[in-house]
Amino acid sequence: MVRQPARASSGRYVSRLTGGTLAIIMAGGRGERLRDLTAHRCKPATPFGGKFRIIDFVLSNCVNSGIRQISILTQYKAQSLIQHVQYGWGYLRGEFGEFIEVVPAQQQLGPVWYRGTADAVHQNIELIVSHRPKHVLVLAGDHIYKMDYGPMIAYHVEKGADITVGVVEVPARESRNFGVLTATEWNRVTKFAEKPEAPDTLPTRPDTILASMGIYVFNTQLLETLLAADAANETSVHDFGKNILPEAIAGNKQVFAYPFQDVKTRAQSYWRDVGTIDAYYDANLELVHVRPELNIYDEDWPIWTYQGQRPPAKFILDEDGRRGMAVNSMVSGGCIISGAVLRESLLFSDVRIEERSSIHRSVILPHAEIGRGCAISRAIIDEGCEVPDDMHIGVEPEADARRFHLTESGVVLVTADMLRALRGG
Numbered sequence: 001m002v003r004q005p006a007r008a009s010s011g012r013y014v015s016r017l018t019g020g021t022l023a024i025i026m027a028g029g030r031g032e033r034l035r036d037l038t039a040h041r042c043k044p045a046t047p048f049g050g051k052f053r054i055i056d057f058v059l060s061n062c063v064n065s066g067i068r069q070i071s072i073l074t075q076y077k078a079q080s081l082i083q084h085v086q087y088g089w090g091y092l093r094g095e096f097g098e099f100i101e102v103v104p105a106q107q108q109l110g111p112v113w114y115r116g117t118a119d120a121v122h123q124n125i126e127l128i129v130s131h132r133p134k135h136v137l138v139l140a141g142d143h144i145y146k147m148d149y150g151p152m153i154a155y156h157v158e159k160g161a162d163i164t165v166g167v168v169e170v171p172a173r174e175s176r177n178f179g180v181l182t183a184t185e186w187n188r189v190t191k192f193a194e195k196p197e198a199p200d201t202l203p204t205r206p207d208t209i210l211a212s213m214g215i216y217v218f219n220t221q222l223l224e225t226l227l228a229a230d231a232a233n234e235t236s237v238h239d240f241g242k243n244i245l246p247e248a249i250a251g252n253k254q255v256f257a258y259p260f261q262d263v264k265t266r267a268q269s270y271w272r273d274v275g276t277i278d279a280y281y282d283a284n285l286e287l288v289h290v291r292p293e294l295n296i297y298d299e300d301w302p303i304w305t306y307q308g309q310r311p312p313a314k315f316i317l318d319e320d321g322r323r324g325m326a327v328n329s330m331v332s333g334g335c336i337i338s339g340a341v342l343r344e345s346l347l348f349s350d351v352r353i354e355e356r357s358s359i360h361r362s363v364i365l366p367h368a369e370i371g372r373g374c375a376i377s378r379a380i381i382d383e384g385c386e387v388p389d390d391m392h393i394g395v396e397p398e399a400d401a402r403r404f405h406l407t408e409s410g411v412v413l414v415t416a417d418m419l420r421a422l423r424g425g
Contacts (some may be wrong), residue, residue: 026214027142042076063092063149086102119238123188128220139215144283159254159256167258171207173207179241184256213260278409280406288330309421311333323341326345326347340370351370353367356373365383368386380413394410
């Protein structure tokens with residue numbers, strides 16, 4: 001069992017620490033396990049939760065934590081991400097040293113693009129050092145969670161750590177999706193294995209592992225040294241999990257685990273890696289529950305985003321078989337439910353659903369249009385889809401597998417490209 005970290009000495013102490021921290025958000029990943037959802041966008045730009053993008057959660061965590069110097073490293077199909085950040089995150093004040101900057105891959109150190117997470121940071125080390133941060137907070141831009149980074153940075157300082165790694169407890173059967181840590185009773189990390197088949201488990205819980213959240217606090221000078229050594233190693237794949245952390249541990253650096261827990265209850269806080277179609281589907285639909293674990297209505301920790309000026313959602317027609325209604329669902333602005341029934345589903349902005357259609361336990365992304373007489377169940381309908389009249393999705397698995405993408409758990413992913421292919425256009 002990992003020992004609960006001590007709380008920071010005071011709010012002012014944490015504030016000073018976060019004010020001197022530069023956040024580096026890794027947002028260049030394709031998210032291959034999300035398949036066609038990331039055919040035209042990077043994973044951090046994928047819509048989530050009715051009105052947000054995935055990256056909004058880590059950006060909101062930074063701003064709410066008092067970290068106002070943020071660099072976003074991009075590479076794969078970043079245009080929609082860049083536009084989103086420009087439209088919605090341009091309110092910080094440069095004259096006060098605050099910024100959120102999008103940094104494209106620029107081949108800074110030769111004719112190579114980013115070769116790994118560590119190489120991405122190394123290629124921008126001059127930019128990082130120019131801001132003169134005392135600490136560098138490296139963050140994954142593709143997870144869903146709410147976290148105050150201040151106590152983690154304070155814990156890093158109080159421990160005298162060289163590197164601190166945010167960790168969560170997950171079932172051991174999922175080890176091949178995570179970096180796995182082995183730690184002492186006092187949270188000193190003794191081993192880091194990237195996606196092992198036979199992971200070290202918790203001493204008292206053989207079915208549970210400590211998984212990396214992709215969150216690292218580094219002392220700036222040490223980060224620069226470690227990255228330079230890694231760049232000179234021709235056998236390295238230049239990855240934080242595969243190379244930097246194991247090398248630091250082997251070199252007897254002070255590496256500590258920081259468990260992501262509620263300070264008062266010690267219960268593990270909400271954190272989701274929405275890296276697969278099934279995980280993405282489940283995390284979105286959790287939000288329609290009566291009391292979801294992720295509270296996006298929390299006024300003390302708002303999730304900031306960009307959203308266009310849209311009218312309220314509208315429900316029209318009130319006849320048997322043509323009644324516009326939504327039950328146990330979330331419906332975003334600009335939607336029109338015209339004589340259709342929506343149950344246990346989540347609609348993003350500007351969705352249109354025509355009469356006599358039924359939607360059950362589905363996630364409908366922005367600007368999708370569902371025709372008349374459709375039946376859709378356990379599906380993700382991607383942005384901009386135009387589902388023709390009388391189409392059934394999630395009803396006949398064999399037909400779904402031929403036309404669309406069907407996951408092992410039976411979730412159907414439908415994209416605009418797939419629908420165009422069916423039309424022969």
